[in-house]
Amino acid sequence: MSNLERAPEETVCGTAEPGRPVVEPLAGREVVLGGPRGMRVTRTLPTKGRRMVGAWCFLDAYGPEQAVMRVPPHPHTGLQTVSWLVDGEVLHRDSVGSEQLIKPGQLNLMTAGRGIAHSEESAFGRIHGAQLWVALPGAHRHVPPHFEHHPALPVLTLDGGAEATVLMxxxxxxxxxxxxxxxxxxxxxxxEAPVTLPLTPGFEYALLALDGAAEVEGTSFGPGPLIYLGAGRHELTLHARESARLLLLGGVPFEEEIVMWWNFVGRSHQEIVEFRENWMAEGRGFGQVAGFDGPPLPAPALPGTTLKPRGRER
Structure with missing residues (x-):
């Protein structure tokens, strides 16, 4: 999925401080993709409260609603896109020749590396899911672009019949x-009942409700906010107030400074300028997306200030 904002703000991430356990609700903001009649999403990463959770640097949750997803060909660099559906179907096409329909419970994972372009579209109907990005560390941010589709994923069975489908x-x-x-x-x-999850103390974690409601350490939450949990936990107990479907995100705090602007993750202003120029020069270096009925998405204008990599800010 693309960031379709016409004036995207600079998002600067990295250099996490040592973590500790917290329960911190972070409100998202509503973004309309594709104009005033486009599909609405709730963006909880990045926010002013938190830029990243581990290497997870972008999170849009959408639906359930009757809508059409139509995102024209657009570029990415320095990240992985993670597509996860609860309801509906979305067709992915990219510039390395992939064409893949994703259905609920399946994973589409696209590694942009040094540069890729892709499109996403659905027929009108009920749609519900999440789109996430993972920032690539410096040692791997120029890997050749590639795409993976995983039609079945492993499941961890937990207390009381609870299950955890492991996406990544x-x-x-x-x-x-x-x-x-x-x-x-x-x-x-x-x-649907209390459950205790095994965690890695060196990871920081966050939870997002896709359906239903749950409670963690006395804090109740439903769809909308991202619940940041900090680090230093060996386990986590959740209570379901009703049948709940949650996304758990975690990882080692991302210690590199990065600049994230529009659909690019880079390390400097000049890199972002070059990425944008190459895309506007008929997708130079990004390749072409075959099969999409329509023109590619033009890049927005760069801001008048220099994009600077800085440490993570709250």
């Missing part, structure tokens, strides 16, 4: 086949 990384000894470039985890939790 590892949870409780259950590992996803998806390729990762830094220590992290992404999992969908389904629960």
């Amino acid at each position: 990384g590892e949870l409780g000894g259950v590992a996803s086949p998806a390729v990762t470039y830094s220590p992290l985890v992404g999992a969908e939790l389904t629960l």
Whole structure:
């Protein structure tokens, strides 16, 4: 998915301080993709309260609603896109020749590396899911672009019949086949009763409700805010106020300074300028997306100030 804002703000991330356990609700903001009649999403990463959770640097949750997703070909660099559906179907096309329909419970993972372009579209109907980005560390940010589709993912069975589908990384000894470039985890939790999750103390974590409501350490939450949990935990107990579906995100705090602007993750203003110029020069270096009925998405204008990599700010 693209960031379709016409005047995207600079987002600067990195240099996390040593973590501790917290329970910190972070309100998202509503963004309309594709104009005033486009699909609405709630963006909880990045926010003013927190730029990243581990290497997770972008999180849009959408639906459930009757809508059409239509995102024209657009570029990415320095990140992985993670597509996860609860309801509906979305067709992915990219410039390395992939064409893949994703359905609920399946994972589409696109590694942009040095540069890729892709499009996403759906027919009108009920749609519900999340789009996430993972920042690539410096040692891997120029890897060749590639795409993975995982139609089935491993499941960790927890207390009381609860389950955790492991999208990326590892949870409780259950590992996803998806390729990762830094220590992290992404999992969908389904629960109806209290459950205790095994965690990694060196990871920081966050929870997002996709359906239903849950409670963690006396804080109740439903769809909307991201619940930042900090680090230093060996386990976490959740209580479901009703049948709940949650996303668990975690990872080692990302210590590199990065600049994230529009659909690019880079390390300097000049890199972002070059990425944008190449995309506007008929997608130079990004390749072409075949099969999409429409023109590619033009890049917005750069801000009048210099984009600077800085440490993580709150």
